[in-house]
Amino acid sequence: MAGRSIPFSPASPDSAPFWQAAGEGRLLLRRCEACKRVHWYPRPICPHCGGATAWEEASGRGTIYSHSVMRRAPEPYAIAYVRLEEGTTMMTNIVDCDFDAIHVGQPVRVVFVPRDGAPPMPMFTPEAAA
Amino acid sequence: MTVRGAACIVGAYEHPTRKAPDTSLAQLHAEVALGALADAGLTLRDVDGYFCAGDAPGLGPLSMVDYLNLRVRHVDSTDVGGSSYLLHVSHAAQAIAAGKCDIALITLAGRPRSEGVATGTTARAGNPAQPDVQWEYPYGPTIANMYAMCATRHMHEFGTTSEQLAWIKVAASHHAQHNPHAMLRDVVTVEDVVNSPLVAAPLHRLDCCVISDGGGALVVARPEIARSLKRPVVMLRGAGEAVKGQMGGDVDLTFTGARWSGPRAFAEAGVTPADIRYASIYDSFTITVLMQLEDLGFCEKGQGGRFVADGNLISGVGRLPFNTDGGGLCNNHPSNRGGMTKVIEAVRQLRGEAHPAVQVKDCALALAHGTGGSLGTRHGSATLILERM
Numbered sequence: 001m002a003g004r005s006i007p008f009s010p011a012s013p014d015s016a017p018f019w020q021a022a023g024e025g026r027l028l029l030r031r032c033e034a035c036k037r038v039h040w041y042p043r044p045i046c047p048h049c050g051g052a053t054a055w056e057e058a059s060g061r062g063t064i065y066s067h068s069v070m071r072r073a074p075e076p077y078a079i080a081y082v083r084l085e086e087g088t089t090m091m092t093n094i095v096d097c098d099f100d101a102i103h104v105g106q107p108v109r110v111v112f113v114p115r116d117g118a119p120p121m122p123m124f125t126p127e128a129a130a
Numbered sequence: 131m132t133v134r135g136a137a138c139i140v141g142a143y144e145h146p147t148r149k150a151p152d153t154s155l156a157q158l159h160a161e162v163a164l165g166a167l168a169d170a171g172l173t174l175r176d177v178d179g180y181f182c183a184g185d186a187p188g189l190g191p192l193s194m195v196d197y198l199n200l201r202v203r204h205v206d207s208t209d210v211g212g213s214s215y216l217l218h219v220s221h222a223a224q225a226i227a228a229g230k231c232d233i234a235l236i237t238l239a240g241r242p243r244s245e246g247v248a249t250g251t252t253a254r255a256g257n258p259a260q261p262d263v264q265w266e267y268p269y270g271p272t273i274a275n276m277y278a279m280c281a282t283r284h285m286h287e288f289g290t291t292s293e294q295l296a297w298i299k300v301a302a303s304h305h306a307q308h309n310p311h312a313m314l315r316d317v318v319t320v321e322d323v324v325n326s327p328l329v330a331a332p333l334h335r336l337d338c339c340v341i342s343d344g345g346g347a348l349v350v351a352r353p354e355i356a357r358s359l360k361r362p363v364v365m366l367r368g369a370g371e372a373v374k375g376q377m378g379g380d381v382d383l384t385f386t387g388a389r390w391s392g393p394r395a396f397a398e399a400g401v402t403p404a405d406i407r408y409a410s411i412y413d414s415f416t417i418t419v420l421m422q423l424e425d426l427g428f429c430e431k432g433q434g435g436r437f438v439a440d441g442n443l444i445s446g447v448g449r450l451p452f453n454t455d456g457g458g459l460c461n462n463h464p465s466n467r468g469g470m471t472k473v474i475e476a477v478r479q480l481r482g483e484a485h486p487a488v489q490v491k492d493c494a495l496a497l498a499h500g501t502g503g504s505l506g507t508r509h510g511s512a513t514l515i516l517e518r519m
């Protein structure tokens with residue numbers, strides 16, 4: 001992907017498996033062992049009930065909940081919240097598409113975009129464009 | 131315990147500067163402190179409680195207490211961004227009711243304009259220990275595009291339009307023309323707003339607030355003290371606060387923390403939105419105002435676009451005069467934190483000291499509401515209901 005350079009941000013001790021999987025092209029999320037609900041962003045303690053959570057692989061499919069194309073930037077980019085098929089919503093970028101055609105409810109799937117000196121970031125692209 | 135009637139705002143002061151390259155941050159805090167105390171008819175020696183937020187230099191309240199050489203027996207540096215100062219009024223009233231202080235000073239100041247901060251359009255990493263950073267910062271969340279996502283979703287769910295949002299800026303500009311200190315004093319039209327360049331779609335340049343240096347301060351005191359001073363008495367009648375986040379991934383951008391802080395304040399005050407004669411509504415962006423008006427109960431959820439259209443927020447024209455100083459959208463947004471100026475203009479209205487062109491007649495009951503942080507991710511929310519006695 002050309003364009004915006006993706007800033008680095010350090011991982012936390014509990015997120016290493018996520019970033020390792022991202023390097024292998026797999027999107028992980030965490031599900032609670034007590035209430036069985038998924039959540040975002042991933043954390044070892046369930047934000048819904050306080051239970052312990054465990055990693056699982058996500059389908060990588062979802063729909064756009066909301067979006068905005070940042071025009072006042074050296075390189076315009078599209079930020080979005082994507083509601084994952086599993087039932088939780090993550091912040092992300094929408095890439096490899098016509099920014100003007102991005103819309104709420106649009107089906108998208110995960111792609112992993114490389115960045116310098118860090119594991120790739122999970123981003124999303126319209127299903128139709130895939 | 132209730133804060134209803136527990137304390138009064140006896141001093142309020144907005145720094146006239148909008149650009150202060152040669153004044154230190156500490157001096158700005160000190161200047162607004164002196165301004166608010168002079169307004170009240172008090173001195174630094176009278177202050178026994180001090181409140182500030184993250185804009186103050188140094189560790190919490192320590193540097194400014196030392197700089198001003200205050201003799202305090204109560205301090206509070208709760209930081210919920212731009213909503214901090216509304217929350218401080220409530221906390222000061224609680225402290226006064228509990229006997230922990232009698233006269234509380236609250237200050238805000240900042241110099242983002244002189245420091246050249248690209249406030250709304252640059253992603254800020256924050257502290258690496260902040261748990262959301264690794265999951266969000268690389269995607270380039272800025273203040274502008276996160277509020278823009280709220281607007282996108284609101285438009286999708288309720289059919290809100292850019293023209294309706296523009297009416298909020300239009301109303302603010304009608305008020306700002308009468309404020310000699312306002313950064314933007316030209317009256318603008320709906321067309322001006324929607325034809326200004328997109329910053330973060332669907333928000334245009336004129337949907338955004340100004341970036342200004344400056345500050346403001348408040349003095350909150352026990353009612354017996356308020357009555358002994360020579361100023362009109364503005365009593366705190368109700369207060370509410372809330373924090374809203376992403377709710378574990380159940381993200382819902384259609385409402386703000388005002389949905390929670392508003393009803394708490396109204397319940398404590400024993401009044402309803404229909405009783406409010408003037409409202410100061412946090413206005414980092416036009417969408418901020420629209421959503422908060424709905425959540426505070428001034429109109430039904432989803433009807434905000436219709437409510438703000440056709441000048442309904444313009445003093446002397448519409449049903450709910452708002453931000454009669456021009457607000458953050460046109461007047462002043464010191465330190466990128468608009469909560470302080472929201473309270474100050476509400477106090478002016480209740481005292482009958484707003485500009486005559488925008489003064490609300492018989493303004494006995496006003497609301498001030500603030501948001502701090504980002505509506506798109508996590509934010510603090512604080513609502514005050516103030517009454518002229």
Ligand SMILES: [Zn+2]
Nearest residue numbers: 032035046049
């Ligand atoms: Zn759980």
